[in-house]
Amino acid sequence: MNDSEKKKSSYYRRRAFAYSALLFIITDFIPLIFDSINNISNAPFLARENAIGALPWLILIIKGLEKGFEIDKSDRGFFYSIWEPFSDKSEKMNNRESKTNIKYKDINIQNEKKVYDSQSPLGLFSNKKINSFEKERTSKKDRKDNSDLLNIDMGSQVLERVDFILSESYDKDYSDIHIEPNENNYKIRVRKDGILQSLIYIKSLEGVQLMACLKNLADMDVSEKRASQDGKIYKKYKGKKLEFRCSTVPVRNGESMVLRLLKSDSFLLDLDTLINLSYVRNSFRDLISLQNGIIIVCGPTGSGKSTTLAAALREIDNGEIKIVTAEDPIEYALGGDIVQTQVNKAKNQTFPYLLRTFMRHDPDVILIGETRDPETANASMDASETGHLVFTTLHANSAASSLTRLLDMEIPKYKLNASVRGVLAQRLVRCVCKSCSELREIKEEDSNKTGIKCNTLVRYASVLPEEKRNINNTMYCEECMGTGYKGRIGVYELLIIDRKIKNAILKGMTDLEIEDIAIEDGMITLREYGKQLIYNQLTTVSELERVCKI
Ligand SMILES: [Zn+2]
Incomplete structure (x- = not known):
């Protein structure tokens, strides 16, 4: 009989004992008190008659006195067992059981390790076996670490964001996406037409979730945060197969990631x-x-x-x-x-x-x-x-x-x-945006710099400062998103x-x-x-x- 079976049998024994105590209280103890009140002279006889029934109750009281009514964890099972059929606490009990099972499994692994070690002096077999177990355990740990991601609501939200970022980079023609951790938040920047520009700031927690999700998609080790990693993300979007090269590097405030959209032939000029x-x-x-x-x-x-x-x-x-x-x-x-x-x-x-x-x-x-x-x-x-x-x-x-x-x-x-x-x-x-640029005679200083004749008509870009671009309701050219350049x-x-x-x-x-x-x-x-x-x-x-x- 192993430990878990022993525990189970003692649990059933205690449960049987608890029921008999309850039965005694209902069938014997309460009538005994009533009888004692009604007929004091007959009380000793009745008590003798119920002596066998009173025995479990006495044991219970003695046990309680011994422990000084102090209920430790192992004994709580006893009280739960009384109420188990009547309360939802039984659920907790089951959880406790399953938890102890996991604990036992770990111990078993250690035992197994010892057994294999003694069986093969070279330890080759044992190593293999243990590695596979450890892998299993770490994968469990991973799941625990990323429990936020496994939560359906949270997970789908993060995935939605990832999809949004990846599809945006295709739609808006970003060549690279930079995700960088700061002290209090994560900064997402994008490179468009060779120029890096700020896109959005997100909370640290969201940043961590986003990184974990991207790393997962890129087939990287999610728990590895101290070494740089490379991977690829494949997505289908608007009937096109997008391929992102994904690279992480550990930095001061966490981990920094850069995604690069690999251009397929349809992008080629x-x-x-x-x-x-x-x-x-x-x-x-x-x-x-x-x-x-x-x-x-x-x-x-x-x-x-x-x-x-x-x-x-x-x-x-x-x-x-x-x-x-x-x-x-x-x-x-x-x-x-x-x-x-x-x-x-x-x-x-x-x-x-x-x-x-x-x-x-x-x-x-x-x-x-x-x-x-x-x-x-x-x-x-x-x-x-x-x-x-x-x-x-x-x-x-x-x-x-x-x-x-x-x-x-x-x-x-x-x-x-x-x-x-x-x-x-x-x-x-970068090509100057045709929609919002200004066509005018070249400025004198520019003429001197370039040697282009003074009265030549050239284009000047209308560039909206970056901080203004991020403010809502600001009017800017939709062709170039206020950058003044396109392509x-x-x-x-x-x-x-x-x-x-x-x-x-x-x-x-x-x-x-x-x-x-x-x-x-x-x-x-x-x-x-x-x-x-x-x-x-x-x-x-x-x-x-x-x-x-x-
Ligand atoms: Zn424009």
């Missing part, structure tokens, strides 16, 4: 939209239709390099060539016949390794997400020399400085000249590596000298390109100033 100037667009199209060589797209983080490359790859993907990509991370689902692979350092799937693997996959076009080290640069050069067209990106500010970056990676000049066909430097500027467009600088540039590289000229040669030959610099966009009333002087530091 084409080269016609991206490259506004036909001269640059056509030159770039000539480049990407080459059979071999390297085409480099350079610019700082967030300058839209992947957007341009995605547009280029989709344009050349005609079903007759094999296109493979190695990306870190994959930012666009390109669709078509393009085979995309994700770099995974933990599994040694690095850029150079993937490049070598690609060679056995008979590709025509290869995209290497980023050239960061000499090994990748060398492998790309080798691939291009063996008759492949290679696209890659570099962190460099201008087209000419990309070449010196490669030389700094100890790439021989002859190798550079033999493989690199062209370098496209780029930035993204983005590329600013490009395309350097074609022709004979003159190759000579300059061989002579070891600086990037500025190379740039001068290219400008002489008709290269449009980032600054000139931006000025063209202002002429075309697509963006503003201040926006170009912000992005290109004119």
Whole structure:
């Protein structure tokens, strides 16, 4: 008989005893008192007659006296047992029983641990067994920790909020959602057209619930708050499959999370939209239709390099060539016949390794997400020399400085000249909102800054300060939500590596000298390109100033 059975049997014994005591009070004790009052002389006889019935009652009294009427937890069961059929306290009793069961289970696990340990000296089996149990226990603990989320009302409310945030990011074209804990609340900010803006503040508790819900959706460990985690959230919305890359990092006041909407092919812009100037667009199209060589797209983080490359790859993907990509991370689902692979350092799937693997996959076009080290640069050069067209990106500010970056990676000049066909430097500027912007002659100071003639008509954005945007009933342009800008467009600088540039590289000229040669030959610099966009009333002087530091 184990402990729980013992406890159960003692419970029934006490219950039987309690009923007999109750029976005695009703059948014997009360008539005894009445009889005693009515017939004092006969009382001793009646008492003797009921002596057996009085025995349990006496025991009860003695027991009570022994304990000094002090009722401890274990004895409370006895009193409950009397009233059990009549009161709803029985429910509590049942709860107590089930609770003790859980407690017992834990003890059993410990016992089991001992048994297995003694059975297998290596402890391998026992470890396995215990791990599985511990997993079970932690999962129970998790559920307890997030009991708020399991509550149906609360859970659905949080889920509703999550759905709202995720669908908003699609509707309003936010690229990133930042959830950051402060001392007393959580701040949610969003990035739109490259600019981070405050969206809403929520209470700390709501923030914690929101984070837990998002982490759950992203298949992360909800209870792990001290280590950074990565995951993905998949949602269906308006018939589209949305994919969010989700990343957490522990910060001073808790945990911070950033969600990024992975753009699917339907979001993709084409080269016609991206490259506004036909001269640059056509030159770039000539480049990407080459059979071999390297085409480099350079610019700082967030300058839209992947957007341009995605547009280029989709344009050349005609079903007759094999296109493979190695990306870190994959930012666009390109669709078509393009085979995309994700770099995974933990599994040694690095850029150079993937490049070598690609060679056995008979590709025509290869995209290497980023050239960061000499090994990748060398492998790309080798691939291009063996008759492949290679696209890659570099962190460099201008087209000419990309070449010196490669030389700094100890790439021989002859190798550079033999493989690199062209370098496209780029930035993204926001398009000025056509609905609310002001079309007027350029201000004198802006004219001096940019060199645009004084009487030229340009657009000036009507920007509502951020704090005013969040106040209800404020009138603002619905097209741009008061930001003054809507959508983005590329600013490009395309350097074609022709004979003159190759000579300059061989002579070891600086990037500025190379740039001068290219400008002489008709290269449009980032600054000139931006000025063209202002002429075309697509963006503003201040926006170009912000992005290109004119
Ligand atoms: Zn507007």
